[in-house]
Amino acid sequence: MSVPYDHEALWLKAKLFLNKAMDDEEVRSFDERALWASLSLELLAKAALARQSPLLIAVPSEDGTNVLIALGLIAGKARFESVAAKTLYSRCEKAFKPFTKAEADKITYARNEYLHGAAAGFTEIPESGWWPRYWAQAVILVAACEREIDDLVGEVRAHIVRAHLEQNKKNVEHRTEMLLERARQRRAQFEAGSLPAKVAAEWQPGQPMTISLAHSQDETCPACGDRGTVEGDTVSDTDVQYERVGENDYDAIVTLTVDSEYFSCEHCGLALDDYQVLTEAGIADTFEVDGDSSDIEHEGEYGND
Template identity: 35%
Template sequence: MNPFAAEGFWNKAILFINRATEPGEGRSEDERRFWAALSLEQAAKWALAEISPALVVDPQRDGGSQLLQALELKESNKAVTAQASTIFTRCGSALRPFNREEALKIAEARNDYLHGAGVDILLLPNQIWWPRIWSLFNVLLLSGQRTFDDFVGSAMANKIESLLAANKRNLEVHYEALLASAQSRYQRRQSGMASVGENARWEANRRWVSRSYYETEAQCPACERYGIVGSDEAESKSLNLDDPEFPAIEVSFLPDRFFCDECYLILDDYDLIELAGLNKSFGTFSDEDPVAFPEYGND
């Protein structure tokens, strides 16, 4: 049997999530979150392995023997999967709208809980932490045509669906508040009524805005001027030879963040991007060397 086959990861994900959700007071909240975080990694591997077992290995490990083993071209004495950060990054690229950044935060808190002195795994309250991880599970399950019923049983699935529904409404309220606040700021700026302190706060916050590898302009949903959408992941790349003397690499991407310098609106979550109607492909040009692009040739 292929050690990188999806079934093994699925069974392990269920084993860990059962420990996270078992009834009673036998487990503390930090234990429950720890097991849920472990389950998320296994579920991510399952979702990738459903596409191809090769997606869960490090192709460079052991001189490539792990990849050959995943493709059933070679046997090996050990089977080691890629690190969680690599797995979640691949999910972010292949299984949209899987939130890679959110998954990485959960993995980092889990690792610190296990290996460090901190308890960051408990920083967020239950009403925020659990909907976030269930949303990640939901994307993975849907990618493999599974449901929460398959994963945790019908009773627990009903609780999760109710929690996600309530969280969706809370997110909508949060988004509406962000828009209203941005629109109010924009009007004050346009009329010259914005205070020095308000502008200073924006400039301070602006320095902490996470910039993306790929960026382009998009109309702001609050002030209707133009802000910046971005992502670190490309959907596709192609060589643009419209001007043979200056070839360029054209990139399309699905944004996971937005900010506007006109009204100070910041959307730093894919769910907020979706509510804003910005969850579509955008195009830009990469600063990568087109000469190194596979389609480039001098013959």
């Protein structure tokens, strides 16, 4: 019997569920296929993380049982518990760019509503629009497992997945151009004095649009060319250089590399909050900001008290 945190076993189960999800509509309804697909996505996330370390999917407990099981130090009848889907997706977002937790959470939320709520259908998104968004996330986890789409769904069905991925790419391109064009139009209407009252009540040039993430820097707006702001919470790298300021005294110069998560421009009202759209609009994946000594990781010291 396979151990519950074995990434190969998790991969095989994800593959089994995806086979059910890709059955013909005559065999299974879209709601049922989407349900199997959502379960497979969670298993792919577990497999991708467990491949790096089983500790990444173990629920922490006071007695450390799960961690000890994950490390192979406890066997027998001990029960292993894995973390919730939202935790899996949060870790995948940090570890496997450009996986997006928000998109994956929508899939899990729809699944839970379908299973436990009063909703009669899996989602209000049409099937033609749902699968491209699903595969845009799933393919990242497949790559994180060091596998190919063919390994997951087989050669016969692989072209279906690639068609969905191509459609998602087009959808991202269209959505990005729509957002940029709308911002340009909004700015032009303001300058011409023809901005609709409803829009004017929601946006005026100079009105702050930032969302107060931990780090930010100025960035040229891809819509109007003026100065906008890119923000992010996740620090992906910390660089520390030491500058001598005295015989035995050094100052630490800290530079943080931050993942771009949100862009806004108060001059035209543009707001981009999706990783794929940010990239399509030409916003760099990361930006650098100055840090301080509190951003430097220090090894903990253990006392004897």
